[in-house]
Amino acid sequence: MPEETKHGANCTEFEALLTEAIEGRLTGAQKESFEAHRRTCGICGPLFAEVQAGREWLRSLEAVEPPTFLVHNILAATSGVVSTRVAAPGALGTTPRRERLREWWDSWFAPLNAFVRQPRFVMSFGMIFFSGSLALSAAGVKASDVAKVSLRPSSIRHAYTDAQIKVVKYYDNVRFVYEIESKVRELKRAATPAEPAPQEEKQNHKNDTSGQPQERQDRNYSREQGDTVLAGLNGSEVIPVRPVASDAGTADLRIQGCSQPAARGSRVVSNNRRFV
């Protein structure tokens, strides 16, 4: 209590009974003497009015609803076991602008995110990237050139057209070479029908382990040039992407491996619910 109110035994008593009086818990003679002092004392009277008003102001403040993601965040930061019943629908919260924006963003991109995290998507993306990079290297685009690339739409269009022309030219050249080669071979066969395949040709292909006839190998080779995508796809090197993707899903949920209880329980978050 402020010092200035302590100017008599009655005032000290008044102060002692103030909380009970404000909350309506005084009765009988106690209440009467309290009321009498309140009416007559120039300090205790106004004080009573202020305390009462302050209490009413405070009680006019209603409980605020915490943001819906709070429980989720708490669980993630403590047990790491993220709830199945967090964020009840319809729960309204005093969400700061930043979080509201994030929620809005998530509502649009969470399904996309879930899709992107699927191994199927990662595989497909890997394929596209792999074949894309092969196509670019076949077209003669080097990684060092990329830094110099201008990103204006017109220059992108030019670059695309140039690359397309290069690819077409390259393909045409390759086809032209093979056509000539096969013509030459035909002519040779026509000239020496009974002769077996020339000796030096066998020597050239002594590293050949496929056991295929020369002609088949050429055909395979030409297919590799023309359709590099298939050659890349069938390789097993793309498949390891799968475990990486599912690990990424669980990793960011095991936030802050918490103290003793987490070690005790050592549970792993079920990631499926959150993303799918």
Next chain:
Amino acid sequence: MDEAQVIGLLVRRCVGGDAAAWEEIVQRFHRRIYNVCYRFAGDAENAQDLTQEVFIKMYRTLNTYDSGKGAFMTWVTTITRNLLVDHFRKTKSERLTDSLDGPASEHEDAQPLSDRIADQSRGPDEAAQSRETREMVHQALQKLSPELREAVILRDLQDMDYREIATALRVPEGTVKSRINRGRAELARLLQRTYRQVI
């Protein structure tokens, strides 16, 4: 089984490593703790951080909770209060400069969304008035000293009894009552001054 027994059981299960029991504790107490933090710290962002800190602290020290020594809510309030006091000390210098710069910001966050929706049905004038009033009370509360602020929050907003508050704040019951009355009176004076300025 009464409330205290239910909580006691939940705590034991949680200490035994039961994640569902911990989630139940979080679900039961997060609103209350968030509200104490929000009214003490003044803004939603700090309230979220502080609430999370309270639960992290609780999670680490849950095995030290002794139901024989008092109600779980009192124990939780003690943890909350200690973190709030630490927070206040850390941000004290910022607060001093804040008060020189004028009224605190984040007005829109002081109003629960549910209220804004409810307000719309009450008519725009009345709704705006009650919203402004609550905002003023909330801002005035931030101007009280931390001792008075925590006392009135626990009594008038959280409805804790004097004995519980005394235990949580580690002061005698008489001191609690005195702080509550001083806090209420101080708030009324601040609001009367604000009203006079507005009118």
